[in-house]
Amino acid sequence: MIRRSLGLPADQVTAKTFHAFGLEVIGAATGRKPSLASWLEGGMDIETLVELADDLKDRDSSFRTQWDLFRVVLGQDLPKFGNERDNPNAWDAKKRRGGFWTLNNEVVKSQGEVVLANWLFYNGVRYVYEQDYEHDTADASRRQYQPDFYLPDANAYLEHWALDEKGEPPKDFAGYKEGMTWKRALHARHGTALLETTMAELWSGEAFSHLARELPKLGVNLDPNPDRPVQGRQPIENPRLASTFRGFLTHVKSNRLSMHDLRARLTQGAVDGFRFRHEMFLRLFQQLWQAWEEKLRGSRCIDFEDMLNQATDCIESGKWKSPYELVMVDEFQDASQARARMVTALMRGQDKYLFAVGDDWQGINRFAGADLGVMTGFEALFGKATTLKLETTFRCPPSLCEISSAFVSKNPSQIRKQVRSPKPDVKEPVRILRVEAERFIRGAVEMRLREIAQEAAATGRKATVYLLARYQKDRAFMPTSHDHQWVDVAFLTVHRSKGLEADHVIVPRVTAETLGFPCKIADDPVMHLAMPAGEAFEFAEERRLFYVALTRARATATLITVKHMESSFITELVKEQRLRVVNADGSDDQSEVCPKCGKGFLRHKISRFGPYLTCSAFPKCDYKRDDRRGHKRRQ
Incomplete structure (x- = not known):
């Protein structure tokens, strides 16, 4: 040939x-x-790293403490200063606002507060989030004061201030310092104990050292326990953390970097913000790398x-x-x-x-x-090259090409191209289904499969469907039964689906959770320490992964999200591609992205003054609009 x-x-x-x-x-x-190392040829590299970490934990109490602290408390990086309330991953039904889910199963306002809450939980320190201050402070101009945390065993309060290294709040935090002064004076007047931390102290780790010094003075003994039963957001599992270290090791060796190089990059600002976290990551990595090399030498392999x-x-x-x-x-x-x-x-x-x-x-x-x-x-x-762009696809219909191409091209680092399709178009190539809670996702999958089966029966051609998930655990959303005569369904992770195709794609749980889609751990900024140039565009690789999911479909892609937990990818598609959102029962859900922040959805509410619309990102976004006309239409 x-x-x-x-x-x-x-x-x-x-x-x-x-x-x-x-x-x-x-x-x-x-x-x-x-x-080559036998465990690599057998695809057991992650399992091997977990074993090496377990051995280090058994032999070195310091390694064990830092591994557990990183996995349970520091698994997720902090955003740039002033953005700590962006991208909420949970919904507080009681207070009707978005926020961030803690290990202790409450929703807090900022990502800095999540780190503190999880540190307290990890150390066995009881706390109550935003409990009313013990003295009445409400007056004509102020509501009742609710400190960030109340620590009952210390009979003390903890306030976490949004202050940088210079002691300054974000520029858009009007009146913030005046509020700090008022709160401090209130505690002094009533003689209540007040502990304080700042964002700058979180970045440096001084916040943890400060609390570790002060809490015992107030009668609270710290009891670090990585195995304490967790009712809320689950900590990172050992294999997932080992996977992060494995990817980091691959980049380090591929780029021929030394520990000196890595520390120099950290000092020079290759990653932003949470220096304490990144330093701990490097300390853990150094010991894992050494153990990895020792195992290679002991096996006389590479x-x-x-x-x-x-x-x-x-x-x-x-x-x-x-x-x-x-x-x-x-x-x-x-x-x-x-x-x-x-x-x-x-x-x-x-x-x-x-x-x-x-x-x-x-x-x-x-x-x-x-x-x-x-x-x-x-x-x-x-050197100089000739570039030929293959811009015709024979898989997706034209409108799906347009939607997916516009989405992935938001990253300016991607190579520009115009993908076209000669296939007949379809009416609604990307569908968004919104359910009330995660437990209804499988029902939404089954509903969509029934629709596909009906369409297939009408044409006399059996349809193929991929349930494409961000994680293996989402296999739980596979239907217990479906119409086998007209539909073949297979479960795959999006990574495994590359190069494959089906008539229809269903992506469950496209949510804003830490382990949602986009995953807020996969694009860990610490990777920038080991790469020649990290990607500055937010969720760059997760965006490409989402593009892969969409373009496995020969006809339609269905995205299932959860009310109040919609992924930023969903918000973007609704806002910029004008895709509609439907409820699980098939009825239209008139979703409008907030015109002020562009991140939340407008929610219908009724006050004593009548119906109105407010942003789901409240209190980060305070947009409101009268909705009396819309209320009449819905009636």
């Missing part, structure tokens, strides 16, 4: 994976072909990154001379810096050519070491 179509002798064409090729190069150059680096060294030093004139690389969006260096080494000399194929819009493997900058910055690495 090769000889007939290309005019090339088959024995002069070689097709290998990077790993097989690298091992061959090392063997030929050194006379000794290395062995890992994938060692193999790529050693093979590249052999090529660059001239110990192995490439006989190839043309190098072709597929799935180039998944290339790491180590793979890029190997390819660059193969290009040295006259009459050497590189042909690379990839789709940066589908770059979703950063956890496995992929660095999208290798593709988006192609000419900076490999």
Whole structure:
């Protein structure tokens, strides 16, 4: 086939994976072909890291304490100063407002308060969030004072101030310092104990040291316990945290960084804000990395990154001379810096050519070491190139192409292209279903499957459906039964679905939770310490993953969300693509994105003055609008 179509002798064409090729190069150059670690070839790298961490915890109490603290309390980074109330992941039904879910099962206003609440919970310190102050303070100009936390065992209050290193609040916090002064004076007048922390002290870790010093003085003994029963948001599981460290290790070795390099990057500001968290991450990583290398040496083997680096060294030093004139690389969006260096080494000399194929819009493997900058910055690495854009797809209908392309292109770092489809269009390619609570998601999936079965029966053609989820645990939303005559349903994670397609796609739980879609842990900023250039665009890889989910569909994609917990991706699609939202029973849900903040949905409320609309992001957004006309229409 090769000889007939290309005019090339088959024995002069070689097709290998990077790993097989690298091992061959090392063997030929050194006379000794290395062995890859058996646990890597068996896909047990995460399990191995968990075992190494468990062993370190058994041998080193300091490592165990820091691992548990990071996993339970510090698993999620803090946003930029002043944005601590953005992107709420929970709904407080009692107070009718969005917020952030704690381990102790309450909803607090800011992400800084989440960290403090979880630290108190982890240490066994009882607290009550926003309880009325013990003295009456309500008057004509002020409501009753509710300190952030009341600590009953200490008979003390804890206020967390939104102040930076200079002691200044965000610029849009009008009257904030005056309020601080009033609260401090109130405590002094009534003789009530007040503990204080600031955002700057959270970033540095001094807030935790301060509380650890002061609480025992007030009769509260700290009792750190990572296994304390959790009623609220579950902490990060050991395998998930190990996966983060595995991805970090892959980037570190791929980019040939040392611990000195990593600490220098932290000092130079490669990541923002939560320095205490990032320093703890590096301390844990250093010990895990050392244990990983010791296991490799003990087994007399290497890992994938060692193999790529050693093979590249052999090529660059001239110990192995490439006989190839043309190098072709597929799935180039998944290339790491180590793979890029190997390819660059193969290009040295006259009459050497590189042909690379990839789709940066589908770059979703950063956890496995992929660095999208290798593709988006192609000419900076490999020199002047000719770029051919394949802009026709034969999978999705035209309107689905338009919606998905506009969505993924919001990131200015993505390569510009105009994807078109010659297929017949469909009336509603992307549907958004909103249910009242998570327990109703499976019912919504079953309802959509019944609709698809009816459509399939009418056309006489059986339909295929993928239930595409962000997490394996969402398999729980698979229906217990469906019409097998007209519908075939399969469950896949979005990562596993790449390259596949079905007539219809259903994505459950597209919510704003920490482990929602987008995942607020997957794009961990700490990864920037190990990468040449991190992606500044918010949820960059999660956006591409969402794009992959949408474009697995040959006809329609159905997104299921939860009321009051709508993902920022849902809000964006409604606001910018004007997609409609329907209730689980199929009735229209007239959803309007707040015209002031652009992040929340308008909610219908009734006061003694009549019906009105208010933003779901309240109190972060105080938008209100009279709704008497809309109320009459709904009646």
